[in-house]
Amino acid sequence: MKYIILVLVLALQLSAGVVKSPLISVDEKSNIATIKIDKIDVGMSGFISHKIAEDHTVILKNILVTDFDAKSKTATLKMSTYDALRNNALPSGRWTVAIGDEAILAFGYTRGTLISPNEEIYHRITRSVKDLQWVHPDIFATILSFNGHPTPLREDFTKLSISTSVGLVFIYLEEKLFTIDAKSFKILTITDAQLKQDSTQLPFYTRIEKIEAAWWGEGSNELESYEPYYYELLTEANPNNKELQKIVNNFKAKASK
Template sequence: MKYIILILVLALQLMAGVVKSPLISVDEQNGVATIKIDKIDVGMSGFIAHNISKEHSVILKNVVVSSYDSNSKIATLKMSPYDALRNNALPSGRWNVTVGDTAILAFGYTRGLLIAPNNDIYHRITKSVKNLQWVHPDIFATILSFNGHPTPLREDFTNFSIATSVGLAFIYLDKKLFTVDAKSFKILTITDAQLKQESTQLPFYTRVEEIDAAWWGEGSSRLDYYEPYYYKLLTEANPDNKELQKIVNNFKPEASK
């Protein structure tokens, strides 16, 4: 157990802190920009800030690290519209992303949400990791209930990340802990976690007794199986992750509690 947590703490330390780097190229037509940085993880999300003056700046785009060349130290960022702040009363500018604007990545990586199958695993992991502010899954469950989603959708994780400034989501599946960017749902690390799982609470451990369901629509059905569903969410967001593919292929559904 100590070995497992040591690896997790080390991974968190490597990802801790907001990463800032100026853009060295911009391709607005294809929606990409690049930065030069010593180390970065593919899948990290963030945004691009543009300085209006010495004291003021504006956020122009969301970004996700789509690729990284360790030889050239060049990271490619995929841009998308910034949607974290919505207020029709606020004026909108006409600024374009330009070289020299600042990419701000790993924002919110000091706050995490843990999806665990039961109370014991949840508390064993969260109590062992001290360098992270854990946001309780009760809050996530309450939001799911408001949206009528007893089965959490990927968009629920994204919206939860935006609403609570949670940058990391951790999902415990079949003796492994997946660390993902809460907005992009891209896998950052996969850690062995040999914890005994004696029971499973659906859709995840929470003290909320029941998550309300909508009359119809995606996410309105009750979750029947824990591991297969979260593996499905991870696979859809990480189709090229070979380590994940190997884990999923070796997973035995009948072992799912």
């Protein structure tokens, strides 16, 4: 039970609210901006809001926290094209990011999806976390079926985030719960969650009986193993995470035996 309590505390911290801070510097050529903030996690994503008139703002860029200097309390943001709201019938405008524009981070962190190996683990975790709005994995399975991906790809998680405003993805692997920013797929925390795993459902627990497959292409094959694949996804997105590397190396050592 103590591990579930840890998960609960974690969720409460991450879903505490949206983080807002004005930009203190902007480098359009390198797509880098900075903000002053007391504390922020590397890997958090968000967007930049630009005021165009009284009570009217426009979103200009996606942002990702790539570095945080605790001494100077300065966070570095990597900017990229904002693609969550596309409409070819609307004008794009010629606004550019400027000092004073507002960085909005942790947007959607009150909504999460849990990738778990079976129904029991899914319910034990989600029922213990009350202040997070859970988006059922059935919705993700429907997105996968529409895309023809029985094996989830990184891009599928991005589409889940955009279409359902999910900010956090939780993945349960070998008695640990990985908390991930849904858009960047960067690991925010790794928490112990020692729950008994008697069975594994592929590609994850869902009540959808069959995820439709495309005729060809990446993601079109059925997922053959749970832990190795999700470890691979996490490693690709977090190549410098030493804690993850240690966990994966231990898993490989056990598998080889």
